[in-house]
Amino acid sequence: MATLNLPKTFDSKAAEERWFQTWIELGYFTADPARPGKAFSIVIPPPNVTGQLHLGHALNVSLQDIIVRTRRMQGYNTLWLPGTDHAGIATQNAVEKDLAKEGKNRHQLGRDVFVERVWQWRETYGDRILNQLRRIGASCDWSRERFTLDPGLSRAVTKVFVDLYNKGLIYRAKRMINWCPRCETALSDLEVDHKDAQGNLWYIRYPFVDGSGAIMIATTRPETMLGDTAVAVNPSDERYREHVGKTVHLPLTGREIKIVADDVIDKEFGTGALKVTPGHDPVDFELGQRHGLEQISILDGTARMNANGGAYRGLSREEARKQVVRDLESAGLLEKVEPHSHKVGVCSRCDTVVEPMLSEQWFMRMREMADRAIKAVRDGDTTFHPKFWENTFFNWLENIHDWCISRQLWWGHRIPAYRCVRCDHLIVAAERPARCPECDGSDIVQDDDVLDTWFSSGLWPISTLGWPDDTPELRRYYPTSLLLTGFDIIFFWVARMMMFGLEFTDKVPFKDVYITPLVRDADGKKMTKSKGNVVDPLDLMDQYGADALRFTLAQLAAQGRDVILSHDRFAASRAFANKIWSAARFLMMNLDGAPEPTPPVEVAKLGLAERWILSRLDATIREVTRAIDEYEFNVAAMKLYQFIWHEFCDWYIELSKEPLKAGGARQAAARWVLVSVFDKMLRVLHPFMPFVSEEIWQVIRPYIDEPNLAKHLAVAKYPEPSATNPLSPEEETAMQHCIEATEAINSVRSFLGYPTGKRVRAIIKPFIPPPGAIVSDPKSDRELLSKEFETWQVYAS
């Protein structure tokens, strides 16, 4: 018997540090396009460069690592490319907040100094999140780390912009856009959240110029009336039919505006008459376009009244509203005020109420690219898992609007557009032109704006592999095999990667898309900092270990919508890791120090218990492998748990005790089965619990008889399930009877107040038929069993 030098419990922390370090040093995760093997590639969804690890990342990375490690062990040429996103507006806001602590703002610093400061910020925090991903065990090729602002990736961004401009798909236009007055930038539709707000509906009379009374409008935003250029009614509205074409005095300004008729007006809402503000409302803007109305902007970039606001100039939106209402009231034009709940658009980054503004911005035409992305998914070039997410994808793309891609920020990819100061000629080019091609002027200035951060992340699968150059990586690993991400960025990111990928490579960027559920707290609430219900994965790893975190997340990753956290689960997974550890101790106590030879007797001649556990192992390997192929992480995790704990530990280890003591051929057979099953079991488990499995595998590795045995489990061969089940139906039945008999005996003993437990399992020894003498007659089993009962009853009395 080998001396036992294993501690009683598994030390996760030590194992995590030791093995991750080792794997990296030995270059196990480094991809080499020149090596053979079918390619398997994933690009990581790049976390925000200054972000902090949260459970969403932990889930995402754990699942990716399970697939990647499995494929690596299966012999694929595997690339998992890591990196970070500069996260334009998010990072800029974070640094601005930091500046605010010093009582400064970015304008005081100026653009260059501010951007320098963001780079410093990135130096300080940029590695944090990646180190946190490593701690989970992410087997990325860390030598290929990329950042969206890397020179190579920036070159891809510039090329795409210039090409799309030349194709006419990127253009500059004055449109109604979403403006955040705090961030002072334009936002895309996706960056606006719609929140319920309790407001009022103000009823205001606009007097007819001819003095024949007034038309009453209802509005939620009285302050914008200063920019009104019409009143609109529905053409079929009997109440107003005769007024269409008349002119009214716009209160407080006296400006004269027309009453127009338009089908978009809802007769049921308010008074059925709408004040039209084409400068500050998207519906009104469209309406204004149809009727040739003037567009008046009354707010500046910080949402204060500008010169067009007349007497209200300098007031904030809120102040102006109060003042306007007061003035209307004193003018006797305010009919009534009703409480009114409605939705208000807010900046998804800072929660400030967004202002619809008329502004000249860069846009990307989406229709054709969207259609191509839709077709690719319909044709099955890319498949979503679960499949129902395809509906969401289609729905958005079918109704897509042009994308406002310019941002009035300082942190990001500066738009490669230049203007000649002398003749105002616009030049879009990869390099700054030395002279204006129109007037030969040399005073050329670059566009101040940067691109929406999702523009560069949309190129992530191609830019990280070296595009626009024709690199070995691009040829070998593109299209990537899988994209694994959360549903919250299907529009922001997945759809854009599809469109860009198809546009520039004529190939989809990934064959499968696995959409993870959203991680929620124990009450089913979304985790947010403001709610204070954030569970920190780092704390969980401190407490339970990285393996337990990974395993638990895999178990919870059923293909629904949400993952609801339950602390007990982590504890259970930690116990599972320890259970395996403890089983390893059992093995070490029962092996004799020499490698176990290939089966001491033919497998067919092994005892029933031995053949049973081998058959269960094969079934488990088959089921786990299939589940992973179909992204059923929870199924795979459950199968492993059931097999390891309830079949291998509960039954086979108990059943092996007797032959292990018996010595001779039976002992040799049991030893071989223990090592052989444990080895394969660890290989299948490794992608889920890489640290505990590696730690244990190293302990039993000397006993494994395999030519060219890998040095580490991380690169060991994934087991192939054998094609046939070695147990006949009769043997299955016999084994089933053994299990039932034991349970029955335990039940009787428990009822009689006797100690029950694993020792009792030795009792079933007589029920285990020796090879060649299969007990298949349930009746004789029952006889044996009732004898056993009698024995215990006698013993009891």
Add this chain to the structure above:
RNA sequence: GGACGCAUAGCUCAGCCCGGUUAGAGCGCUUGCCUCACAUGCAAGAGGUCCCUGGUUCGAGUCCAGGUGCGUCCACCA
């Protein structure tokens, strides 16, 4: 206004695509055990109208239709 997801044990969830033993797991609960791998453990238990109604079927937790409740996303009702 559209669309989607979910509803199974006290709690958190599998099972449903592909209908067929006695519907499962973890945690919690009850009872008994420090038994020589493991008390992060062992053993024995209690606990279910599989949301409702109808349909298909020899047979429905599973398939179909309708409904109820909860949740989410999209959308320019001022």
